[in-house]
Structure formats: C-alpha cells, structure tokens
Amino acid sequence: MLSNVNFSPGIYVLFTVIVIIVTVAVTLYLGYRVIQERRHYREEAFTLIDxxxxxxxxxxxxxxxxxxxxxxxxxxxxxxxxxxxxxxxxxxxxxxxxxxxxxxxxxxxxxxxxxxxxxxxxxxxxxxxxxxxxxxxxxxxxxxxxxxxxxxxxxxxxxxxxxxxxxxxxxxxxxxxxxxxxxxxxxxxxxxxxxxxxxxxxxxxxxxxxxxxxxxxQYYHQIKEAIENKEFVLYYQPIINVKDKTIFGAEALLRWNHPEHGTLAPQHFINILEQSGDINWVGIWGLEELIKTHLTLTKRFPEYDIKLSFNLSPKQLTNERLAVDFEKVLKRYKMSAKNFVLEIIEFAVFERYSVIHNNIKQLKELGFQIAIDGLGLDYNTLTKLEYLPIDIIKLDRSFLQSDNESLMRDKFAQMLVDFADATNRLVVAEGVENQEMLKLVSDHKIGIVQGYYFSKPIPELDFLTYITKEEWLEKMNIEEVPNQKEEISGNQTSEGEDNSENKLKM
Incomplete structure (x- = not known):
C-alpha cells in the first residue's frame, strides 16, 4: 500500500510545488472567466429586450x-x-x-x-x-x-x-x-x-x-468613453477682489484629460458635445463637481466667502428641463444656489428665445446669480440691462485693448460703473493680463478682476494651494482701488484664452 511507501523529501517538495502551481493556475483561470463573464454581461445587459x-x-x-x-x-x-x-x-x-x-x-x-x-x-x-x-x-x-x-x-x-x-x-x-x-x-x-x-x-x-x-x-466616439472613464475635469481661474486684496471666487473651465493627446481645451470637443446632446450631461455633472469643490473650500477656508461660476451656452438654455435638473442636484447635496454664478455667453439670446428667458428667470428664482458675459462697448446693450434679471456685468477684454478709442472707452466705463452702482449690479473686468491693464480697470473704479496676470486656469489642487499661499498678493502692488458696491458675490472673469471656447458650458 501507499502508506508503506517511503518518499524522499525531494519528492514531497516537488509534489507540493506541483499542487501549488495547479491550484494557482486553476484560480487564475476561474478568475479570468468570472471577469470575462461580468464584462460580457455589462456589454450586453442593456440589450435584453424581446x-x-x-x-x-x-x-x-x-x-x-x-x-x-x-x-x-x-x-x-x-x-x-x-x-x-x-x-x-x-x-x-x-x-x-x-x-x-x-x-x-x-x-x-x-x-x-x-x-x-x-x-x-x-x-x-x-x-x-x-x-x-x-x-x-x-x-x-x-x-x-x-x-x-x-x-x-x-x-x-x-x-x-x-x-x-x-x-x-x-x-x-x-x-x-x-x-x-x-x-x-x-x-x-x-x-x-x-x-x-x-x-x-x-x-x-x-x-x-x-x-x-x-x-x-474620432472625438465623437471617444467622448462617450471619456464620460464613462471620468476623463473630464474642471480647472479654476481665480477671481480677485483688488480693493480688499482677497480671493473673490473662481470660474470653472472644462478640460478633457485625453489619454493620447493630453489636456484638451473645449474648442476641440465642445461642438460635438452640443451636437450629441451630451452638453446637458456636462451641465449636471459640472454643477455636482462645483458643489463638491465648494464644500472643500468652505471647510478649508472658512474665512473666505468663495463663489464659483460657470457658463451656460445657448444650446443648454434651450433645454426646458434645465432649471428642474439643477434644482434636483441642489436638493441632493442640500446646497444653496446662492453660492454659484451662471454666466450667459451670448446676450442676444435673451431677446430671441422665450424659452431661454424663462429658464434664466427660473434659475434666478432658485437663487443662482446671473452674469452677462463679454459685454463690449455697446451703449444700446447698456440701456437694456436694467430690465434683465442679472446681477453681474462682465466687461469684455476688448475694453482693455481699445487704445484708439480711449475717450469712448473711458466714457462708457464711467457710465457702466454708475449704472451698476445705481442698480445694485457688480462689474467685473475680464482678460487682465498685465499690470498696466490692472491699473486701467482700477482707475475706472472696477475692483473685481480676473485674468492671466493673477493666474491661468489651474487644477483644483493647485487652486487650493493658490488660496493657501495667497499668491495673488504678489501681484498687488498698485494703488488702492476705490470702493465699488459689493453686495453681490461670486463673480468671475474670463481667462486669457479664447473666451468662447475655453469656459465650462453648462
């Protein structure tokens, strides 16, 4: 019988090794089969319709x-x-x-x-x-x-x-x-x-x-995968209160961490998002991300009332469920809408589409602050602002580049600031890229600015570091800015890149 057979120690070691190898091989194979079955199920699960x-x-x-x-x-x-x-x-x-x-x-x-x-x-x-x-x-x-x-x-x-x-x-x-x-x-x-x-x-x-x-x-198909793989992220461009020398807020800007092409700005994919309808997903996801960031900011920096802003494109504003969807997100996180500013990219859409006007009215009623983005030297537009449900006027960067029209620029700036003070609106200068531009907007009593002079758009972790180190103070070597009404908080300005392409559209 086998019990009477004496095996050498070497045989026992060899037998043990063989058993271990077989056991590992069987385990790996069964694990592989389970993974493949689960993958196949996920792929086919949504097709099970008679x-x-x-x-x-x-x-x-x-x-x-x-x-x-x-x-x-x-x-x-x-x-x-x-x-x-x-x-x-x-x-x-x-x-x-x-x-x-x-x-x-x-x-x-x-x-x-x-x-x-x-x-x-x-x-x-x-x-x-x-x-x-x-x-x-x-x-x-x-x-x-x-x-x-x-x-x-x-x-x-x-x-x-x-x-x-x-x-x-x-x-x-x-x-x-x-x-x-x-x-x-x-x-x-x-x-x-x-x-x-x-x-x-x-x-x-x-x-x-x-x-x-x-x-x-190629991007059309990759975007679907990017959504599943969580490749979209938000960058933040700081907004500075020059008078108080404090952080005022930040504007959220959409980026795609493409696995092959690196970090892509929206001009490479925003049109495809709008064409496919995924822009509405971006809006809901983006608001959720901003809420999470706001919760982090509140916990880390309780001494600041930091407001976050983002853009709504005309395409998104034609979605009749926009306000309802945003309200659901706010309720889910028990968050107040007053912490966020919605930027309207194209002023003209107010007049052309009643659905857009209704959406903005509903969003305003929820508590969101509304900003008109990219206001240029347009006197006719200024006369219409009084009747619109807006809180913030963002002055286009072209204002800072109109060297040949300095007289008209100065006159318009004075009218705009006076109008904002009289109607309890806030003016923001966007596209401030150097100290000369900062001095110009300060001379016009505009105390809230945004642009590459203070910071380019940066990832969330870098934005937290920016606030911790108060990096904006390094650029604050101009004369104190005259006071501007600041009852409204949460405003934003544009980055030094293309204003129409590089912001988060929601």
Missing part, C-alpha cells in the same frame, strides 16, 4: 453573411440614435427609460421586412441589418417610416406622453464598404453628420464625408 439581438450577435451575423455573400449581393444597414435620450433618463429615471426603449422597439420591429435583423448596440442606439434587396428609395422610405413611428407620442403614465426624435445613418454594401469595419465606419460618419445638423435627420453616407469628418468622428 425581439432584439445582442451587439455581438448582430456583428457576428453581418461578418458571417459578408464572408458567404455572392459578389453581386446588395444590402443596407441603418444606425439609429435616439436624440437627447439622456434627457429622458434624467427626467424619468433608468427603469422607466428602459420601458420607453422597449415600446420604441415594439414600434420598429413590425415595420421591418422579413429576414431583417435588429440589435441594440448602445444604450440609445439600434443597428438594423437588411438581408433582402430593395431600391434606394425603398430604403429611404423605410427609414422615414421608422423615424415617424419613433416620434409618435409615447404614453408614460396617466395622461403623460413624450416624443423622442431620432437620427439615422445609412450605408450600402458594397458601395460604402466591402468589409464590416468599412461599413461600420460609413455608418458612424453618416450618423455623426445627422447629429451635427441638429438631429431628427436621415443621412445617407457618401465618400465625400469621410475625408472631412475623420477627426470629429
């Missing part, structure tokens, strides 16, 4: 069909994206949104010819694979029917209904690609252009598109 294939299933089906298809085969692919569906998720929640998606698919499926396959390939995107051959006009008509069906009012609960528009990109085999990879790229470009043009469009791919939309399309 009648739909998963992403991997339809990709495999298309690839297999291409490998066996005769040379004279013709077929089409649709890529459908639901416009601004993130707004639906924010309004009704994830669970209700899934029910809405299921109702939408139930409308699409009956419209599809036999042998057609459909899959949900992203949270709000569907891919349709037409195996049968149809004419181009038939494909376009089917796309219109699908779009119309999606847009029909959807009952949610009680008497509540919603309407969801869609964008559709179309590509044909073999005209727009002979491999699945080529066809997929054609679809992506066509859909991107449909979204860029405002959504609710049907775009058929053409070869001319590929040459002009390559970089934008």
């Amino acid at each position: 009648g739909l294939l998963t992403k991997s299933e339809i990709y495999t089906s298309i690839t297999s069909y291409l490998s066996k298809a005769p040379k004279d085969t013709l077929f089409a692919l649709y890529l459908i994206d639901l416009d601004k569906f993130s707004d639906v998720v924010n309004a009704f929640g994830q669970k209700q949104s899934e029910k809405i998606l299921e109702k939408i698919t139930q409308r699409i499926i009956p419209l599809l010819p036999k042998r057609t396959q459909i899959a949900r390939v992203e949270k709000d995107q569907f891919l349709i694979f037409f195996r049968g051959e149809h004419t181009r006009s038939e494909y376009l008509n089917m796309a219109k029917d699908i779009q119309k069906a999606i847009y029909s009012p959807l009952p949610i609960f009680h008497n509540t209904t919603i309407q969801v528009s869609s964008s559709i990109g179309i590509s044909f085999y073999p005209a727009h690609g002979e491999t699945w990879k080529q066809l997929q790229k054609s679809l992506d470009i066509a859909l991107y252009i449909a979204k860029r043009e405002g959504g609710n469009k049907i775009i058929l791919y053409s070869d001319e598109m590929s040459a002009t939309e390559g970089e934008n399309l």
